[in-house]
Amino acid sequence: MPHTHKPAPPSGEVTWNETKARQAARASFLGSMLEYYDFYVYGSAAALIFNRVFFTSAHGAIGTLASLATFGVGYVARPLGGVVLGHFGDRAGRKKVMLFTLILMGASTFLIGCLPSYDSIGVLAPALLVLLRLAQGFSAGGEQAGANSLTLEHAPPNRRAFYTSWTLTGTQAGFILASLVFLAVSALPDRQLFAWGWRIPFWASAVVVAVAYWVRRRLEEPPEFTEKKDYDRTARLPAITVLTSQPWDVLRVALCQFNSVGGSIFSVFALAYATGDTVGLSRTTMLWVAIFANAFALAIQPLLARLSDRIGRKPVFISGALGFAVTIFVYLHALSTANIPYILCGAFLVTSCFYSCLNATWPSMYGEWFSTSVRYSGTAIGTQVGIGFAGFAPTIAYAILGDGPNGWIPVALLVAFAMAVAAASCATGRETYRTPMSELGKPKAPAAAKTPQSSFTG
Structure with a gap:
């Protein structure tokens, strides 16, 4: 039927439904937790x-460096995933793309x-590892942007940060779950661990995907999105549209996302550094440290998100970035x-404290810088371009790590620089916590506009 025969689209703010808002937050939390596991x-x-296992021909620090580089390889595919998955998320729907990313991530894992080891099939083993890591990265490129967009568009107007923060709280839970599983298998003797024990957490992803798929398939598309789709008000090429109409906002998101350098240094580099020859702590000890910090973050992030709504x-966000820049010196020392x-x-x-400030805030802040028709693409492209630096941060950190007890100082300076860039970029952005949904992404969103107060206390 021609578009001209359709009734005029409704005007004003799309009303929100408390039950659906809670379902969206719950599904984003569980799906993000299970995918980021x-x-x-x-x-x-x-x-x-x-x-x-895969780099036995490289000895000592070279093998560790090559292993950490494969972690960074996944981030190479993330910008491509952001463009492609953002396009379909803005055109076909958030839910469909979120289901696809889940299946792709689970199958790759x-x-x-x-995979056979290097000793079994030689150089083909690390080559296949890199290929599957690229598939993981492509999937992750559209995961958080989709979950954040869907939850933001379902959320009540004065609780957008609180609801949207559950996506990143889910990633913290996924980190805890992954650490607990590795804690169990790392108790195995080295011979069993390196022969087959390390495979168990990867095989467990089959169960992970089944549960997450069941949770996500029950979701509904946000009314804010379906209204625009029903009346053919979605962008035909969302990536092109957002890059030509809001290039500075995409760049701002990318630079703000330098904050993720802190997460990759804490979760990957610090683990390798602390269990290496210089420090010599056990794998079990460092996994418990990660579990401890992220368990507190689970409780603290929703509170900080509520603060952001107020x-x-x-x-x-800026307090979190600057606080992390200072305290990373404390942690590495x-x-x-x-x-x-x-x-x-x-x-x-x-x-638990400063990185939680960032995770509690950016899912809503980035999404609020874009309109509904390009929100998925804008946030996906911006975050995945910015997060690419974070992917290789552990490799860079290991390469610049100095000798002796103060060798960590160049790494701390690297992290502090990334956090300073994130804070400065955020400072140039619009403050949107009181901007109505219908005004988000417009060149001059009214600064004094206030949303109607909700009685919802969730």
Whole structure:
């Protein structure tokens, strides 16, 4: 039927439904938790296992460097995933793409667990590992942008950060789940661990995918999106549209996403550094440190998101970035001393406190810089371009790591630089926490506009 025969689209704000908003937040949390379990399992294996399974021809630090580089390879595919999956997410729907990313991530992870070692098939083993890692990265390129967009568009107007933050809280839960699984298998004797034990967390992704698929298939598309799709108001080429109409917002998101350097240094580099010859802590100890810090983050992030809904996105985000830039020196120094209470204190500061400020805020802040018709593409492209630096940060950090007890200082400076870039970029952006959904992404969103207050207390 020609578009001209359709009734005029409704005007004003799309009303929200409390039940659907809660379902969207719950599904984003569970789906993100289960998908990022797969992603973090790879990070743990890259730091602890793969140098002795897929890079046995490279000795010592060279093998570790090559193993960490495969972690970064996944980030090469993420911008492509952001463009392609963002296009279909803005055209066909958020839900369909979120189901696809889940299946692709799960299948790639399961197959990594099936790969023969370097000793069995030679150079083909690391080549296949890199190929599957690229598939993981392509999937991750559209995962968070889809979950954030869907939850933001379902959320009540004065609780957008709170609801959307559950996507990133899910990634923290996925990190904990992956660490717990690796904690169990790392208790195996080295012979069994490097022969077959490391494969168990990857094979477990089959169960992970089944549960996450069941949760996500029950979701509905947000009314904010379906209204535009029903009346043919979606962008035909969302990536082109957003890059030509809002190039500075895409660039701002990319630079703000330099904050993810902190996450990859904490979760991957620190694990390899602390268990290496310089410090000599056990794998079990460092996995418990990661679990400790992320468990506190699970409780703290929703509270910080509520704070963002009250005082704005920018103060919380900038405080988190600058706080992380300072406390990373504390954490890396603590690792160099091998003092467990000191390490736990440093981990609490960098991850539970300051990184939680970032994770609580950016899912809503980035999405609010774009309109509904290009939101998925704008956030996906921007985040995945920016996060590419984070993917190779562990490799860069390991390469610039100095000798002796103060060798960590260049790494801390690298992280501090990334966080300073993120904070400065955020400072140039619009404050959108009181901007109505229908006004988001417009060149001059009214600064004084206020959303109607909701009685919802969730």
